[in-house]
Amino acid sequence: MARATSPRAAASRTRSPAKSGPNIVSSSHLVSPRSAELSEFEFGLIVAWNAFSRWAVRCMAAAGVGELTITDVLLLHHVNHRARNKKLADICFVLNYEDTHVVAYSLKKLVAARLVKADKVGKEVLYSPTPAGEQAVLEYRRVREQCLVESLDTELNAPIGELARLLRTMSGMYDQAARAASSL
Numbered sequence: 001m002a003r004a005t006s007p008r009a010a011a012s013r014t015r016s017p018a019k020s021g022p023n024i025v026s027s028s029h030l031v032s033p034r035s036a037e038l039s040e041f042e043f044g045l046i047v048a049w050n051a052f053s054r055w056a057v058r059c060m061a062a063a064g065v066g067e068l069t070i071t072d073v074l075l076l077h078h079v080n081h082r083a084r085n086k087k088l089a090d091i092c093f094v095l096n097y098e099d100t101h102v103v104a105y106s107l108k109k110l111v112a113a114r115l116v117k118a119d120k121v122g123k124e125v126l127y128s129p130t131p132a133g134e135q136a137v138l139e140y141r142r143v144r145e146q147c148l149v150e151s152l153d154t155e156l157n158a159p160i161g162e163l164a165r166l167l168r169t170m171s172g173m174y175d176q177a178a179r180a181a182s183s184l
Contacts, residue, residue: 041170059147063139065115071097071106073140076129079107079116080137085126096171 025031025039026046032038053070060066060073068076078091088104097103107127110116115133119126129137 055148059143060136060140062143062147063136065113065136065140068109069106071102072109075103075106076110076115076133077137077140079110079127080129080134083128085119085128087124087126091127096175 023031023036023040024043025036026043027039030039030042056073057068057070060068060076074095075091078095079086088100088107091097091107092100092103095103107116107118110133111118111127114130115136116127117130119128
């Protein structure tokens with residue numbers, strides 16, 4: 001009969017074959033003997049998301065548009081994407097936002113800031129950037145190039161692409177797991 005082990009004990013003993021030390025995790029009680037790496041991935045995701053959020057907000061402030069949240073910044077970029085008008089539902093779908101109220105509130109803020117305009121077409125409201133919104137994302141791009149892209153080692157481009165594909169795969173797995181958890 002297998003002996004039950006506490007999650008903390010399992011976490012301290014679980015090591016990736018390629019590493020000599022324990023996995024770096026934020027919640028040792030969640031480490032599974034089947035995949036300690038998943039807990040390590042989740043911790044990396046948390047830290048990376050917070051760093052990215054801080055960066056995007058500060059980059060936009062350096063571009064001359066302060067007082068925006070990460071959601072505001074992401075929506076401004078998405079509304080500018082491919083110069084197509086976008087519906088609230090489509091924005092939520094593409095950016096994987098479940099709470100449409102958060103997105104609607106952010107869009108109202110962007111409209112009030114004159115970075116985005118809202119046009120009613122029939123029953124739908126379509127969002128598009130204003131000239132000020134277009135200028136803001138161009139300036140964001142300039143700051144991004146200067147502060148981030150110029151310091152990027154181009155040899156990292158291939159692994160970054162692989163990581164992006166992995167993140168999209170993991171996003172699908174988390175979405176499926178969320179649906180399964182909702183049915184419990």
